[in-house]
Amino acid sequence: MAKGLDVGTMNIISARQEGGDTVFVQQRNSFVELDYSDMAEQMLSRSDVLHIKKGDKVYVVGDDALNFANIFNRETRRPMKHGIISADEKSAIPMIKLIIEQVVGEPTHEGEPLFFSTPADPMDSDATTLYHQKTLESILGQMGYEPEPINEGMSVIYSELANQDFTGLGISFGAGMTNVCLAYYAVPVMTFSIARGGDWIDEQAATATGTPVDKVTSTKEDDFTLNFESDVGGIEGALSIYYDNLLDYVIENIAREVDDEDVEEGLDVPVVVTGGTSSPDGFEKLFRERFNEADIPFNISGVRRAREPMYSVARGALVAARSEEGDTGGDGDADAEEVEAED
Ligand SMILES: Nc1ncnc2c1ncn2[C@@H]1O[C@H](COP(=O)(O)OP(=O)(O)OP(=O)(O)O)[C@@H](O)[C@H]1O
Numbered sequence: 001m002a003k004g005l006d007v008g009t010m011n012i013i014s015a016r017q018e019g020g021d022t023v024f025v026q027q028r029n030s031f032v033e034l035d036y037s038d039m040a041e042q043m044l045s046r047s048d049v050l051h052i053k054k055g056d057k058v059y060v061v062g063d064d065a066l067n068f069a070n071i072f073n074r075e076t077r078r079p080m081k082h083g084i085i086s087a088d089e090k091s092a093i094p095m096i097k098l099i100i101e102q103v104v105g106e107p108t109h110e111g112e113p114l115f116f117s118t119p120a121d122p123m124d125s126d127a128t129t130l131y132h133q134k135t136l137e138s139i140l141g142q143m144g145y146e147p148e149p150i151n152e153g154m155s156v157i158y159s160e161l162a163n164q165d166f167t168g169l170g171i172s173f174g175a176g177m178t179n180v181c182l183a184y185y186a187v188p189v190m191t192f193s194i195a196r197g198g199d200w201i202d203e204q205a206a207t208a209t210g211t212p213v214d215k216v217t218s219t220k221e222d223d224f225t226l227n228f229e230s231d232v233g234g235i236e237g238a239l240s241i242y243y244d245n246l247l248d249y250v251i252e253n254i255a256r257e258v259d260d261e262d263v264e265e266g267l268d269v270p271v272v273v274t275g276g277t278s279s280p281d282g283f284e285k286l287f288r289e290r291f292n293e294a295d296i297p298f299n300i301s302g303v304r305r306a307r308e309p310m311y312s313v314a315r316g317a318l319v320a321a322r323s324e325e326g327d328t329g330g331d332g333d334a335d336a337e338e339v340e341a342e343d
């Protein structure tokens with residue numbers, strides 16, 4: 001068997017195949033530090049809350065971090081920033097390790113292949129992804145996996161463009177970054193990332209309206225629709241403005257980068273957008289409008305949003321891992337699954 005893992009700035013998601021179904025396990029990539037106390041101990045021991053104790057501190061990790069932060073009036077902290085392990089967070093590595101262990105579990109056998117997503121180096125900041133990638137490799141290797149990095153944009157191609165011969169432009173709009181990949185027949189010809197995504201939209205809208213960032217994020221994730229007519233002056237109005245600005249910025253960079261590369265002419269390229277930031281109603285339509293207005297030097301056969309934007313990257317990493325393993329049969333392979341070699 002093989003697994004896929006999406007290590008994102010906001011969400012860590014694993015994918016594995018069970019019969020004809022792909023099973024996902026997800027945790028928020030965040031944690032909160034609390035003072036060790038009897039009350040906390042009781043709350044922790046009564047449930048399956050993911051946590052570790054260190055000296056007189058308790059760290060609650062993953063999805064529960066936000067609940068505990070609210071109860072104890074603390075801020076959540078995040079192991080990653082702009083797509084890579086955060087240099088500003090001293091506890092980043094032990095926390096991310098704990099979340100990864102919970103999300104992927106033990107390997108089914110020593111050396112089980114696991115493809116994990118890594119961003120491309122950002123074109124608009126000095127950050128590089130090497131340290132991030134190598135750190136994840138070593139965490140996963142210590143767990144007994146055979147880890148293999150896969151570019152986040154390439155994962156999108158694997159998950160969304162199988163019916164188009166793995167040819168097209170895939171764009172993952174995440175929290176810390178936007179990852180772009182153009183591939184022909186599963187060969188990436190252009191990959192880059194932009195160090196802006198949902199977090200950037202939230203920060204900008206928070207500053208513009210004088211609202212706490214957490215409030216902006218929850219407004220955005222809770223039933224927000226992209227449009228420019230309603231809520232002028234409010235949080236949703238500000239979100240729409242910065243969404244539009246992010247799309248312009250990303251599309252401008254695509255137009256510029258593609259120009260530099262020698263893109264095959266005469267091919268109609270399908271475009272897929274995905275990632276949590278592509279979720280709101282109105283996103284696909286606005287992206288399509290802006291993209292069609294831009295000066296893109298190749299023909300587009302269509303623009304669509306992935307059906308399950310949060311899961312594209314994990315699913316693509318799994319597809320890549322399984323095809324490397326030679327285990328590509330999607331539907332009819334349920335019986336082949338439990339075969340075990342004995343020596
Ligand atoms: N329903 C929603 N509407 C709008 N935004 C959403 C919604 N759900 C999630 N998001 C946003 O999507 C982003 C998280 O998406 P995703 O999980 O794809 O990112 P990530 O993979 O963790 O980050 P990255 O790829 O940048 O490292 C966050 O900014 C989050 O606020």
Ligand SMILES: [Mg+2]
Nearest residue numbers: 008172174313
């Ligand atoms: Mg992502």
